[in-house]
Amino acid sequence: MAGVLLLLLLLMPASVMAIGIVCGSGSNYTANSTFKSSLAVLADTLPSNASSSPELFATVTTGVVHALVLCRRDTINTTACKNCVASSFKYAQKMCPDRKTGATVYYDYDEVSALQPGCILGFSGDGGFLSPASSTTGNVTFFQYWNTLNIPGNARVVAAAVRELLAATARDAAATARGFATAFMDSIGGGSPTLYSLAQCTPDLSAGDCLSCLQRLVGTVNATNVVRMGGRIFVLRCNIRFEAFSFYEDKSTRRIPFSSPSSMAPAPAPAPTGRGIKPWVIALSVAAPVALVAFCFLVYCHRLRTKHTKGKATLQEKHANEFQGDELVWEMEAELSEFSVYEFHQILEATSNFSEENKLGEGGFGPVYKGHFPEGIEIAVKRLDSDSGQGFIEFKNEVELIAKLQHRNLVRLMGCCSQGGEKVLVYEYLPNKSLDFFIFDENMKVLLDWDKRIAIIAGIAEGLLYLHKHSRLRVIHRDLKPSNILLDSEMNAKISDFGLAKIFSSNNNEGNKTRKVVGTYGYMAPEYASHGLFSIKSDVFSFGVLVLEIISGKKNSHECGAFINLLGYAWQLFEEERWIELIDAALPLNDHSVEIMRVINIALLCVQEDAIDRPTTLDVVAMLSSNTMILDKPKHPAYFSASVGNKEEPTATRSCSVNDVTITMIAPR
Template sequence: MVGVLLLLLLMPASATAIGITCGSGRNYTANTTFQSSLAVLAATLPGNASSSPQLFATATAGVVRALALCRRDTVNTTACTDCLASSFKYAQKMCPNRKTGATVYYDYDEVNPLQPGCILGFSGDAGFLGQASSVTGNGTFFQYWNPVNLPGNARVIATAVHELLNETARDAAAAPRRFATAFMDSIGGAAPTLYSLAQCTPDLSARDCLACLRRLVGTVNATNSVRMGGRIFVLRCNIRFEAFMFYDDKNTRRIPFSSPSSMAPAPAPAPTGHGIRPWVIALSVAAPVALVVALCCFIVYCCRLRKRHTKKGKVALQEKSTRQFHEDELVWEMEAELSEFSVYEFRQILEATSNFSEENKLGEGGFGPVYKGHFPEGIEIAVKRLDSDSDQGFIEFKNEVELIAKLQHRNLVRLMGCCSQGEEKVLVYEYLPNKSLDFFIFDEDRKVLLDWEKRLAIIVGIAEGLLYLHKHSRLRVIHRDLKPSNILLDSTMNAKISDFGLAKIFSSNNNEGNKTRKVVGTYGYMAPEYASHGLFSVKSDVFSFGVLVLEIISGKKNSHECGAFINLIGYAWQLFEEERWIELVDAALIPSGGSSEMMRSINIALLCVQEDAIDRPTMLDVVAMLSSKTMTLNKPKHPAYYSISSVGNKEASAGTKSCSFNDVTISTITPR
């Protein structure tokens, strides 16, 4: 935008318009479309930007295009709204009736350094908002430098400032919100700690953001780089550094200072002797020379080796950075695609969970701990924090974001959003107060809270959730890790399937199976063809469902040794074959009504755990069988994992009712 730069550093309010550029085109007249359109934007854009997770918004009203951005460390939405509203008023005051528009940077001075600022631009130019695709079109419209120089060695300080700003620019480009802060201390001994900030509009790609910020850093010359502080703004990006902390960001990064190397003085020559024989002198000189030559060769070898390792390290770091860029871009694409999916700042997660306090910890998952949290508006959440040193954790993060965010069903847990900031990967779910199914059915005291009516409703809910995944969702999904701890219960004991980190998408016309070399999941719930040969299909989930139903009815874990059998499946099949199925039913359900429903449910479960996948019903069949009391059920064939324990057939014929505890229960196959 070509225009005239106006500065106003003294204003009565605590907020200050640091810089403003007025367009140089022709003016508009009163009571025109341009004026009414600008009034609409002034009334709506501040609120839209402050309510956005990015604190950023663009809008078009009539012939006017506008852009609004608040600084990312804004402490509340009111501060953002007020800043942008003041910017509109100030722009209209300083650039009256200017049809080509204005750009304002509104900030707080050193009296209130922690109060965040904002940037506003509007124009009647049709290409105004298109500048996001070309950062080269953003000419510098404002620079401000503290007239006082930093104490210390000018060359050292200039190096430190450029290093600090370049690193902050890289962090901002890599962050989903395109915002980062940093600080650097121990600079040349006398210089104070320096603080920096870099920000782009969030609609810029990582590459464009970095290009925009690097162009600004490139304008910091030798004179300005030794100032006590300075800032440079263009419409789409800005940088700032100061000798005091001017932001409120808990995630600020410390950047170590790399001091410029200095040449070491050459060693003084050794004194020569007088009257010493020549051969003695030759030997005394040759030995040190040989030693120096050997030392030089060793140093050259070490330098080459170090250079090789450094190069590998840089390549690895670059690959890691590229991977994080892709992960962050994925997150933003998901937020743009799904209206009910949000991307959160890591500081929001820290505040919601009281810095991941032990008091808020709900449990430990396969890839990291789960915490309860509260957002300021009173919404309860469950936060899964993935282990930062687990590559498989990043795969699970990507898997869950891609899968569950696109799935909506009353029997699937809702993924509200996520956070991806550097190494931190966090998934935010709806909070379900009654924890997971295993919390009830395997506890002698709590299992009495689940009568047969509730247990049957849970069985039906799981079945309907699986049917949705297999047949009716936008994506056809195989869960691959169905077990009681992955069935969550809401306040009315409605079952919700959770944990989609191991899920796989399959084509709608492929029900036969897929093969994988990496078998992942939990022993006791894996179908035999999957555990042995890596073959998985919708029938793998059907098998896991059958195991779940037997556990819900019996209140016993499949991995326990039951009578003469190594697990619950064989025990249940024998009792059903001998028409003694009532002995399988949890004692907490007896005496109880619904005995015919219990028998049908056991029959359905045994159909699901048959050894051959082709014999198992689909989830569509299962839901139909559960919904009808009159449908004739087939007799189940031999189940999988039907084995006799070392006790032998004697106890089996005696009809032992109890299942003994076995510590080797739920295991995962690595890699999970």
């Protein structure tokens, strides 16, 4: 499908459900357009075209709209196919209204109605996707859905069985003229149920293209998902599914025998070679190390029982942690009973031993991984580098601080693990990554219209207000930037990464001083970068930078016009009433120009050079929530006068060409 696509997971309780929908991101069509009239004709005719085909498949071009539809072939139920396609059209037009680039819908039935065939529908104003060759070019409509439970039995055996079953089913489907196959595998052992699978390609694919398409899907199944009770993976022209129950009705299904992996077989006992060695000597030589291992294990278990109950503990427990030869101990508060302390083996299981497949990214203090707990809860795991002293300080700070903070615009810290040299933080998993992933990417930024951007701005402001005024700790974040703003499934903003945060007195709004300046160039207020003075006004400065980046789609560190950064450029455009030139080209103005201008004004008030001139967070929230409040005219921002042509940069902005690197420096006395 042409354009950038947005994936929405939409699970419904009714018997028929849209497993997923992908909306095009292009410009909208008008009420009287040729596209709309063509789409209306297609919606009337395509259900019958597909259901009347012996292959339950159709590709159609009507006017300027191109479409492809494929119904599941295990049950030849033409009425169900027709109804599924019609429902898919209605659902696409409801969830992706007036999208000229079209939509792709994966429609299916729940387990109760599993024998009813589902369908896949795609339509677009660009007909390139109708070519069978498109099956080998990318996965722009890629979608996967997994059961949250695991298959019982030995995980290695189950994983081997599922991979073997899927690979064999893919080969069978590619070898048939209809591009469809089902299979099952039993006698896996270890209490595992019989597994059932289905693979399907659009029948216009060659055997080679079908196999290639299906093998790409099978290749995406990672170590975590391969042991699930079931899963489905789709692209527009092929799909594959497995379940721990029979979900199809196909007389030609075949049994795939399970070849137990050789790695699971016990190693053969070594042949006796010790002629003349007495049995009691062998017994003693074995018993001594076994006894030692058993003793160490009992000591280890005893120590664990004093610290943890079933792998978890509440915050009232004390934990001693060794780090580079020093013991650091802190108390955890009793009232935070929802916070858990996990065993390291639980983290290893949740992240598949920190597999590269589960890696989400690399932070300043270590990598972040996606994980799944056995009960189906998705988590994000930050594993701190063992050789980073700053990483442990961040770990201790975040556990002590963020666990006590709860707000809808703050990321939730679920627990931690401190075992030996391993320091791990466990957060709620947020599927849309961080804000920088969207606003600085030319393809992704088009997904953020003004309504989404202003909602994100307001959410960040609300989160900051809670930190500065309404939380019982009163916190200054000190590292507010796009990569530390995470987005949930509904694109709600959540402030994260409190490793550098500081608690301040409620009656001290104007400043605290530190010799150790930590933060990120490009977002640090001048008084903090130069003199180590931080306050709620330094967070307000970072917020202002963040807002200008959200509106412009540019990083503050980029050279803009005659200025070394975005702040001076934005201020000059605002002064000359050319502020419209600042707005991201991917952001249509429509009826929002007045509101955008107000938000630019607010952002410039936040980045004024003197901290005393900046508004408080409470002021910012009030200004954002009112369209009638009269705004002050902003004074010049910090760093605004340094032009690109200058050989000497101001001290506060030296080495600021990269603004996504967290730095630590010692300020002079």
